[in-house]
Amino acid sequence: MAKVIETFKDVKTMPDLGNSLQWPQPPPVLKVAQTYMWKIHRNWRAKLLVEKLNKQQEEQMRVRCIAYSACRGRKADWGLNIPFPLNGLKDPSNPNSSKFNQSIAGLKSLNGDQTVIYSAHVVKLGRNMKPADRAFVLTDKHLYRLEHGTYAPGKKAPMAVKQIGALSLFPGNDQGLIIHTKEEFGDLVFYVADGRSASEFASILWLTIKRKYCHRLKVTIQPELTYKQDGKAKSIVMQQSGAGTSPTFKKLSADKAALVWPASS
Secondary structure, three states: OHHHHHHOOOHHHOOOOOOOOOOOOOOHHHHHHHHHHHHHHHHHHHHHHHHOOOHHHHHHHHHHHHHHHHHOOOOOOOOOOOOOOOEHHHOOOOOOHHHHHHHHHHHHHHHOOOOEEEEEEEEEEOOOOOEEEEEEEEEOOEEEEEEOOOOOOOOOOOEEHHHEEEEEEOOOOOOEEEEEEOOOOOOEEEEEOOOOOHHHHHHHHHHHHHHHHOOOOEEEEOOEEEEEEOOEEEEEEEEEEOOOOOOEEEEEEOOEEEEEEEOOO
């Protein structure tokens, strides 16, 4: 015990809060006790690290933890090294951010939404199995599917968040995602564009449903995924393409499609 006290006496002032310290070798009688002390130190260190985060950083960390928990050992790329700007289309780096802000202000006023939780440029699989650029915006009440660039609502009515029933992803390095919906809505098959993470989007959807309805969405990760469109069951697989190519969707048959994803993306 004296060696542990001496080793960790200045731990609070260390930049890494003692993460790099080597634990002394305990005698056999204290091995279990040291295991508990190790857990106490890890929890204490984690608590201090979280307390240093601002509100936005804390939310991003929570989303990353959910992504890791859902995808570890099941998906090759769950977004560890991908930035998680939750409301990406509002960011000044988007040249059309002013159009986005104007459109969202109108939609909030019309439909009673309070908060934009997430926004991103996506490419969805259309009814003709061809890709179509869209902007997906998740609020506290709805999932909006807007025209990319102009952010006009288009013909699609906003989907109530409560209509989201489950999520599906591929196990590879792609950013494909399926949002399975309830009742009259068809499923949404798409990939997240511009270097964003599908696991990030899935985690935010999962967290939103959990907070709002105390319900945990089922997350499926497998090589071939099923979805419904116009009342018909269809399937989609992920195919790897050569480096330097762009992601796209490809029709394989009347009821089967492929997400074609570059090997290096």
